[in-house]
Amino acid sequence: MFKSLTRTAIRYNSTVAKTAPRALSNAYIGNLESRWTSLPKEDQQSLIEELKVRQELPWQELTPAEKKAAYYISFGEWGPRKPLYGPGxxxxxxxxxxxxxxxxxxxxxxxxxxxxxxxxxxxxxxxxxxxxxxxxxxxxxxxxxxxxx
Structure with missing residues (x-):
């Protein structure tokens, strides 16, 4: 007649370490500033998604090349931040x-x-x-x- 109510504990934002995705290769994200505008849109989107997954980890686990690529994608001179006038x-x-x-x-x-x-x-x-x-x-x-x- 009476059902026993059992509560299950759900842990949100767990402190348990996530499985770390592998680091992106330096050849893939190296010299991104000069290659970004020539990359196809699909490659740009996949690179953004892969870096987004890597940025969910602690910042110390990112390689310097990944940090530099993430900074360029977030704040670089491309898209709406592209300068109106080139040099000269x-x-x-x-x-x-x-x-x-x-x-x-x-x-x-x-x-x-x-x-x-x-x-x-x-x-x-x-x-x-x-x-x-x-x-x-x-x-x-x-x-x-x-x-x-």
């Missing part, structure tokens, strides 16, 4: 931009020299005379002419 391209961008600015300034002043002269109503004396005339007529530049009553 920044100077090309700088000199191209500087050249375009100089070219636009030369073009601006060249067109300005070829343009007809300014109308005589834009000189300083004409502007001062028109200001005096408007003051004598009680002109208000914000609300129009003021009416003196």
């Amino acid at each position: 391209e920044q100077s090309k961008v700088f000199w191209g931009t500087a050249g375009l600015i100089v070219l636009s300034a030369v073009l601006f002043f060249g067109i300005k020299q070829l343009a007809p002269p300014q109308p005589h109503t834009l000189n300083r004396e004409w502007q001062e005379a028109s200001d005096e005339y408007l003051k004598s007529k009680n002109a208000n530049p914000f609300s129009g002419y003021s009416q003196v009553q």
Whole structure:
């Protein structure tokens, strides 16, 4: 009628050592920085998975080549972290931009020299005379002419 309840102990995150997968060969992960972009996507994914399994072990059990490969895969200059400009391209961008600015300034002043002269109503004396005339007529530049009553 009554069943005896037995509890089974389940140990999560056990401290029992896991069976260590074999270390990856230095030929497989060596010089990864120069070979990574030329590897096929399947090989990249398999290498990432194998290193992930190896990283579950204590960090001291990883070889220096595995540590270096794991660091490059996690933080290396590939994928979204690839630099926008390669070596020497920044100077090309700088000199191209500087050249375009100089070219636009030369073009601006060249067109300005070829343009007809300014109308005589834009000189300083004409502007001062028109200001005096408007003051004598009680002109208000914000609300129009003021009416003196």
